[in-house]
Amino acid sequence: MRALTDTAGLLRKKDRHAVQKAMDRFSRRFPQLFFGVYTGVFRESANLRQFGFWLLNRAAFEDVDLQHPNAAGIILVIDVEGKAAGLTYGYLLDPYLNEDETFFCLTKAHPYWLERRTADGIVALLRALENILKRKSRQVKKDPERFECEVSPPLQMGDLVKKIRSGHSRSGRRDSGKEVGR
Amino acid sequence: MRGAICLLAFFLSLSARADEEDEPLPKWSAEDSQRVNSGEFLASDILFHMPEEGEDSGLAGLGLQLPEPGPESQVLVVPNEIPDGDLAAYFSQKSNSLMVDPQKLLSQQEYRDCLSFLQFHASDSKVDMFVFLFDKEQIIPSNIKIDDVIAPYLYSDRPAVLVFYYLGAPERSQIQLSPGVMRAVGEAERLRALQIAINQAVLKSQPVDQLDGFCVQMSNRIYEMEKAMDAGVVAPVQQPQIDSGTQHNQARLGAAKLWLMQRSYPITIGAVVVLAALLLGLIRRARETFSFVEFDVAPRMGGAHGAGVGAVISYASAKVPPVLQREQVPNYLRRM
Numbered sequence: 001m002r003a004l005t006d007t008a009g010l011l012r013k014k015d016r017h018a019v020q021k022a023m024d025r026f027s028r029r030f031p032q033l034f035f036g037v038y039t040g041v042f043r044e045s046a047n048l049r050q051f052g053f054w055l056l057n058r059a060a061f062e063d064v065d066l067q068h069p070n071a072a073g074i075i076l077v078i079d080v081e082g083k084a085a086g087l088t089y090g091y092l093l094d095p096y097l098n099e100d101e102t103f104f105c106l107t108k109a110h111p112y113w114l115e116r117r118t119a120d121g122i123v124a125l126l127r128a129l130e131n132i133l134k135r136k137s138r139q140v141k142k143d144p145e146r147f148e149c150e151v152s153p154p155l156q157m158g159d160l161v162k163k164i165r166s167g168h169s170r171s172g173r174r175d176s177g178k179e180v181g182r
Numbered sequence: 183m184r185g186a187i188c189l190l191a192f193f194l195s196l197s198a199r200a201d202e203e204d205e206p207l208p209k210w211s212a213e214d215s216q217r218v219n220s221g222e223f224l225a226s227d228i229l230f231h232m233p234e235e236g237e238d239s240g241l242a243g244l245g246l247q248l249p250e251p252g253p254e255s256q257v258l259v260v261p262n263e264i265p266d267g268d269l270a271a272y273f274s275q276k277s278n279s280l281m282v283d284p285q286k287l288l289s290q291q292e293y294r295d296c297l298s299f300l301q302f303h304a305s306d307s308k309v310d311m312f313v314f315l316f317d318k319e320q321i322i323p324s325n326i327k328i329d330d331v332i333a334p335y336l337y338s339d340r341p342a343v344l345v346f347y348y349l350g351a352p353e354r355s356q357i358q359l360s361p362g363v364m365r366a367v368g369e370a371e372r373l374r375a376l377q378i379a380i381n382q383a384v385l386k387s388q389p390v391d392q393l394d395g396f397c398v399q400m401s402n403r404i405y406e407m408e409k410a411m412d413a414g415v416v417a418p419v420q421q422p423q424i425d426s427g428t429q430h431n432q433a434r435l436g437a438a439k440l441w442l443m444q445r446s447y448p449i450t451i452g453a454v455v456v457l458a459a460l461l462l463g464l465i466r467r468a469r470e471t472f473s474f475v476e477f478d479v480a481p482r483m484g485g486a487h488g489a490g491v492g493a494v495i496s497y498a499s500a501k502v503p504p505v506l507q508r509e510q511v512p513n514y515l516r517r518m
Contacts, residue, residue, distance in 0.1 A: 029472055030474075031473065032473055032476075053483070053488070056488045070486075070488065082498075084494055087492035088488065089488060091485075091489070092476055102493040103493030106493055110497055110504045136474070137474055138472075140475050147477065
């Protein structure tokens with residue numbers, strides 16, 4: 001399938017062009033990432049999260065470079081009949097995105113979708129997403145450990161002792177607080 | 183000759199007799215006489231007796247006919263226009279009279295009184311006063327060059343003051359002074375004299391009285407001007423007033439312009455450099471790419487590429503805000 005798959009037939013030719021242009025711009029700005037859109041009718045499997053999870057892990061996008069694994073993807077799934085949309089992202093973006101931020105992006109598209117302007121909504125969503133990711137990219141360059149600790153597996157007691165003995169300097173106040181909490 | 187006169191008298195008596203036969207004289211009755219004597223009835227009342235409806239007024243029988251309105255009665259005179267003929271009388275040549283009133287706005291007696299006053303003033307002063315009289319709302323046409331018209335009066339042997347007076351509107355009055363008088367008193371005194379004369383005129387209610395008051399007061403002011411002229415006073419030339427703030431601002435503006443002109447070359451270079459830097463910055467920002475550090479993330483829920491828990495939004499209702507259309511994430515999808 002292609003990154004922009006409109007099985008529901010929501011987008012006209014002009015709309016498709018606008019959405020594709022926004023997706024290309026996203027790919028240029030974030031060379032590691034790609035953005036996919038899928039519109040369809042989900043009568044039986046109405047859970048958009050489950051479908052998004054399945055799509056991200058199973059789909060092969062023919063127009064996405066092979067060096068981009070699906071873990072670097074962000075998939076927007078739109079249920080035309082249920083009038084709902086969901087945003088799913090891969091493991092690469094796990095430290096950088098959360099549910100609130102993705103919901104914020106969806107709210108930017110909400111007024112357009114209410115007026116049946118699907119393409120405009122997707123473009124607005126992409127702009128909001130770009131702004132968030134730009135900020136996160138700058139932040140991670142300054143303080144990568146802050147993001148690393150978001151996704152690192154919980155430390156075992158033995159690991160903690162080892163770190164202390166090895167004189168590991170990673171002892172930020174927040175980190176230590178989290179470690180203690182864990 | 184005598185026979186002809188007798189014949190004429192005979193014919194006249196015949197015609198009078200014929201009129202008497204047509205219009206019999208009224209006859210007094212005893213009752214009328216009694217009413218007149220008692221004061222109930224005046225003999226002149228019959229003249230003011232208005233005929234009632236249906237009653238014959240007697241005028242029709244007299245054969246009186248009012249003239250039909252002719253074309254002249256439909257000519258409208260615009261109140262602020264001066265007739266062409268009168269304009270020529272005002273301005274075509276220098277008037278010999280000190281009072282110029284070709285429109286005859288004043289009665290003959292009023293004109294004589296005013297003229298005699300002006301002549302008295304001229305006999306007592308070195309400066310003549312000419313009064314051009316216009317009606318209250320009249321406007322001198324713009325095609326008349328006033329300077330050319332008044333030049334013969336002002337540049338003659340005797341100095342003069344010209345007054346353009348609008349009868350009934352003294353506040354519209356204007357005065358012009360000969361160059362010699364003007365040099366002695368200046369513009370400020372000219373305006374002051376005019377204002378004093380106007381103030382004197384507006385105290386009166388009747389237009390002719392206003393004109394008298396104006397002329398008398400102007401005569402007094404001319405006397406003062408004459409004294410200044412005899413004393414050889416030269417009035418200072420009035421310069422347009424510029425307040426110190428404006429002068430200060432103009433000086434600062436001039437200094438700023440000079441400073442800019444002296445440094446135009448480096449300023450231009452600086453501006454070009456700044457603009458180029460801004461342009462480059464914009465281009466660089468537009469082409470900027472963003473990268474992310476890839477961290478090892480432990481797979482969850484058997485997902486090889488991702489288990490990102492994104493949000494889901496419903497757009498079924500425009501009445502409900504987006505926050506309330508947010509679908510809650512089940513706990514099993516949350517990262518533990």
